[in-house]
Amino acid sequence: MAQQSAITVFDGATTPVVHTLQPVDNKVAKDGSRYALWRENNPSLPVEAQVKIELIQRELQGGLVETRVAASVPVMEAINGQNAQGYTAAPKVAYVDKAELRVLSPRRSTVASRRLCKQILLNFSNNVATTVTPVSAGVVDEATIQLFMPT
Numbered sequence: 001m002a003q004q005s006a007i008t009v010f011d012g013a014t015t016p017v018v019h020t021l022q023p024v025d026n027k028v029a030k031d032g033s034r035y036a037l038w039r040e041n042n043p044s045l046p047v048e049a050q051v052k053i054e055l056i057q058r059e060l061q062g063g064l065v066e067t068r069v070a071a072s073v074p075v076m077e078a079i080n081g082q083n084a085q086g087y088t089a090a091p092k093v094a095y096v097d098k099a100e101l102r103v104l105s106p107r108r109s110t111v112a113s114r115r116l117c118k119q120i121l122l123n124f125s126n127n128v129a130t131t132v133t134p135v136s137a138g139v140v141d142e143a144t145i146q147l148f149m150p151t
Contacts, residue, residue, distance in 0.1 A: 049074045
């Protein structure tokens, strides 16, 4: 089981920007669900305007383990100047783009079968039509494939 630590990711911009996400929260709910949160720590942005990653794992009825990984990217509104008194309002979050990976794992499934399923989905979503080595490391693989949540 991995210790929750900072995550470094690149975005998909024309000139990619690196985002370093710091661990913010890690808890177990009363129903047994596990929750881990990472958030960027950019001092020039309000907390609600920073990129975040959520990792949630819970057991569903029938023995399925549901693991969800969600990335949220807030977009700030554009400020168009000032009023007659010279006041410029502070920017606010205009909207939040969100992408999520949801993996349902029957207790009888294996690491190999879960990894194969995830890799097919990722190859399809990335339009990959050649052989690629499946990712078998990192917090997403540990949670969705190996069923280990960070501590």
